[in-house]
Amino acid sequence: MSRDRQSAIERLRSRRQFVARAAAGTVVVALGGLYVFTDDLTAAARAETRKDGRPRVPPGQRVISALKPMGGEPGDPNPARARLRVHGEVDAPFELTYAELLALPQLDLALDVHCVTGWSVLGARFRGVGVKALAERARVRPRARYVIFEAAHGYTANVPLREALAPNVLVAHALEGRPLARAHGGPLRAVVPDLYFWKSAKWLTGIRFTTRDEPGYWETRGYHNHGDPWREERYA
Numbered sequence: 001m002s003r004d005r006q007s008a009i010e011r012l013r014s015r016r017q018f019v020a021r022a023a024a025g026t027v028v029v030a031l032g033g034l035y036v037f038t039d040d041l042t043a044a045a046r047a048e049t050r051k052d053g054r055p056r057v058p059p060g061q062r063v064i065s066a067l068k069p070m071g072g073e074p075g076d077p078n079p080a081r082a083r084l085r086v087h088g089e090v091d092a093p094f095e096l097t098y099a100e101l102l103a104l105p106q107l108d109l110a111l112d113v114h115c116v117t118g119w120s121v122l123g124a125r126f127r128g129v130g131v132k133a134l135a136e137r138a139r140v141r142p143r144a145r146y147v148i149f150e151a152a153h154g155y156t157a158n159v160p161l162r163e164a165l166a167p168n169v170l171v172a173h174a175l176e177g178r179p180l181a182r183a184h185g186g187p188l189r190a191v192v193p194d195l196y197f198w199k200s201a202k203w204l205t206g207i208r209f210t211t212r213d214e215p216g217y218w219e220t221r222g223y224h225n226h227g228d229p230w231r232e233e234r235y236a
Ligand SMILES: Nc1nc2c(c(=O)[nH]1)N[C@H]1C(S)=C(S)[C@@H](COP(=O)(O)O)O[C@H]1N2
Pocket: 067, 068, 069, 070, 071, 072, 073, 115, 116, 151, 152, 155, 183, 184, 185, 197, 198, 199, 200, 201, 202, 203
C-alpha cells in the first residue's frame, strides 16, 4: 500500500473528521467495506496517467464509485424485441436481434466515463460488441465521416467516424457482470468513453453512418458538438 493511500486511510479513521466531512456534503461510498470520500477517490486518480499520456481524470471532474442514472426517455425493456440496425453510408446494411448481438465476438472492457455534469466513473466493466467490428461487417463506404447513434424516441448523438471506430467504443449489453439495467440504457446502449457521456446513447436502436455531420439531441440544445472532456468541450 502506498504511503499516500495509507495516510489517507488513517485520516479517515478520525471520526471527528469523518463526521465533519460528511456534514459538509462530500459523498461517502462503500469500497470493499471501507468508507472512502469521493474527494479521496479523485485525488488518488488524479496522480494517474493514461496510456495516451492524458491525465486519467479530465479537468473539472470528480470521481464517484458507480454510474448515476441520469434519466432520459427509456425504450422497450424487452430484450426479445430489441433490434440494432446498422445502416446509412454502407454497402451491406444489416439488423441484429439481441440474441444475434450476444452471439458475436464479445469485448470485456474496463472503461472510464465522464459526465458533463462533473462526475466520472473509472473502470466501469462493460461487455458488448465493438462498433468497429459492426462497421467492418456493414462495409462502411470511404466517404462516410460521422456515426449517428440512434436511440428510442428520436434521441441521437453524433460522433466523428474515426473516434467512433476507436477500440474502446462499444454497443454494450452488460455492466459489472449483469445485463444492463433499464436506467442505464438496457437492453442496449452505446459507450463512447473518451467523449462526454451524453454521446453514449442509451436504449440504442441503430448506428447510422453519414457523410455529413448531424448534431443530435444535446448538441442542438446547447452542448458542444464534439464533447472532448480533456478540452472541456462542455457547452457550445
Ligand atoms: N437515449 C438516451 N441516451 C442518453 C441520454 C438520454 O437522455 N437518452 N442521456 C445521456 C446523458 S446526458 C448521460 S450523462 C448518460 C447517462 O447515462 P447513465 O444514466 O447510465 O449514467 O446517458 C446519455 N445517453
